[in-house]
Amino acid sequence: MMSLSFSCSASLYAQLPSEVQARSSNLDKVKNLITKSGIPSKITSPLESLQKGNWVKLICGASFEDVTDIRNLSLVYTLAGVDCIDCAAEASVVNAVHDGIEAARGIFPIRRPWVMISVNDNEDLHFRKAEFDPNDCPIDCSRPCENVCPADAISYFGKAGASKGGVLAERCYGCGRCLPVCPYDKIRAITYIRDVAATAELLKHNDIDALEIHTSGRQAESFRELWNGLGDSIDGLRLVAVSLPDIGELTVPAMNSMYATMRANLQCLNLWQLDGRPMSGDIGRGATREAIKFALHLASIKDKPKGFLQLAGGTNAHTVEGLKREKLFQTTTISGKPDEANDPSLALISGVAFGGYARKIVGRILSSLQSEHGFAHLEDYPDHLLKALIESLALVGTVKCYNER
Known part of the structure; x- marks a missing residue:
C-alpha cells in the first residue's frame, strides 16, 4: 500500500511543470538543512538560551522600516533559530516581523522567537x-x-x-x-526620539514580548521620564533590555541607577546590551573588539545590578571566536571558579545580537531577489531562500554551535 502511494505521488510529481518541481525540491532542501543542522531552538525556549549563554538576537534596526526586507529577514532568521527579533517601534514593522515568523513556521515547525521593539530616552545614533x-x-x-x-x-x-x-x-x-x-x-x-505615549500604546498589544531602551547612561532623568511614561504598558512583557555604551568607570553606577528606577515595577527579566561599536559589524574582524572588551570588563565586576549580559555593536562572525579567547563564551566565570555573586547556572555572557552584519549577508540575496522578481515573499523563491538560510545558519551557528553536540 505504501509503495503504491509513493508510486502515485512520484507519477504526479513528474507531471508538474519543471519550475514547480524545482520549487518543491528546494523547499525540501530547506527543511533538510534545518533538520541536519540540529537547531536546538526547535525545542529550547529563549529563556533557556539566555541561561545557557547561546541566546541570539537579530537586530532589524531601530530606525530600519523597510517592511519587505524586515519580513524576509524575520523569515530567514526564525528558520535559523534566533531567540529574539528586535525592530523599530512601529506597528507596520511589528506586523512585518510577525508575518515573517509565521511564514517560517509554515515551512518548518520551529518555536517562535520573542519580538522586541526599540526606543530611546534621548538622542542616540540608532535613532x-x-x-x-x-x-x-x-x-x-x-x-x-x-x-x-x-x-x-x-x-x-x-x-x-x-x-x-x-x-x-x-x-x-x-x-x-x-x-x-x-x-x-x-x-x-x-x-528623533520615539514618542513615549505611542510606544506605551503599541506595547499594550499582545504581540510584543520585549522592550529595549537605548540610552547613553549619562542622563538619569531622561531614562526615568521614559520609564515612568511607559506606566503599566510593560506589565505583559517577558524581557526589558537596556542598551548602553561603555562609559568607563561610570558604567556600573549608571546601570545601578537605571536598575533602581526599573526595579519597583519590573515584573519580567532584564538584560543589559553592551553596545561596543554601534552599527559596525559589517566592517570586519576588528569591529567586534570593543564589544568583547566591554563584556570582559563587566563580567569581572561583582557589584553590577541583576540582569543578563548580551553583546552588540560591532558583532559579526568573529565575535564568538573573540569571546572564546577571553574565556567568556558559555562559561559561568572567567576563572572557572563559582561566582558567589551570581547564579552559577547562568553563563557570564548570555548571548550575542547581530545587526548590520546579519542584514548584510542575507541582504545580498534579498537584493538579488528584488532585482529579479520585485518586492517578493522569499519563500515563493526557494532557491533564494536556501541561499539565505545557509548564510544565516553559518552566523547564528557560531553562537548556537550547531552540529557540535
Whole structure:
C-alpha cells in the first residue's frame, strides 16, 4: 500500500511543470538543512538560551522600516533559530516581523522567537536618518554617499524602485557613513526620539514580548521620564533590555541607577546590551573588539545590578571566536571558579545580537531577489531562500554551535 502511494505521488510529481518541481525540491532542501543542522531552538525556549549563554538576537534596526526586507529577514532568521527579533517601534514593522515568523513556521515547525521593539530616552545614533536634496548635488558628483551606504538607502532618479532621488527614509538606519564622505557637505543627520505615549500604546498589544531602551547612561532623568511614561504598558512583557555604551568607570553606577528606577515595577527579566561599536559589524574582524572588551570588563565586576549580559555593536562572525579567547563564551566565570555573586547556572555572557552584519549577508540575496522578481515573499523563491538560510545558519551557528553536540 505504501509503495503504491509513493508510486502515485512520484507519477504526479513528474507531471508538474519543471519550475514547480524545482520549487518543491528546494523547499525540501530547506527543511533538510534545518533538520541536519540540529537547531536546538526547535525545542529550547529563549529563556533557556539566555541561561545557557547561546541566546541570539537579530537586530532589524531601530530606525530600519523597510517592511519587505524586515519580513524576509524575520523569515530567514526564525528558520535559523534566533531567540529574539528586535525592530523599530512601529506597528507596520511589528506586523512585518510577525508575518515573517509565521511564514517560517509554515515551512518548518520551529518555536517562535520573542519580538522586541526599540526606543530611546534621548538622542542616540540608532535613532536618526540621513537627509539631503539631490537637486542640490552637482551633476558631476561621483556619489560616494551611494557607494558607502550599507543599506542601499541612497538613490537617484531612474534607479529601480525609487520614486524620487535622495535618501530612502524607510531603509536608512542612521549609520552615518555617508556624512563624512560627501565632498560638498550636503548631507545632514535628522535625530528623533520615539514618542513615549505611542510606544506605551503599541506595547499594550499582545504581540510584543520585549522592550529595549537605548540610552547613553549619562542622563538619569531622561531614562526615568521614559520609564515612568511607559506606566503599566510593560506589565505583559517577558524581557526589558537596556542598551548602553561603555562609559568607563561610570558604567556600573549608571546601570545601578537605571536598575533602581526599573526595579519597583519590573515584573519580567532584564538584560543589559553592551553596545561596543554601534552599527559596525559589517566592517570586519576588528569591529567586534570593543564589544568583547566591554563584556570582559563587566563580567569581572561583582557589584553590577541583576540582569543578563548580551553583546552588540560591532558583532559579526568573529565575535564568538573573540569571546572564546577571553574565556567568556558559555562559561559561568572567567576563572572557572563559582561566582558567589551570581547564579552559577547562568553563563557570564548570555548571548550575542547581530545587526548590520546579519542584514548584510542575507541582504545580498534579498537584493538579488528584488532585482529579479520585485518586492517578493522569499519563500515563493526557494532557491533564494536556501541561499539565505545557509548564510544565516553559518552566523547564528557560531553562537548556537550547531552540529557540535
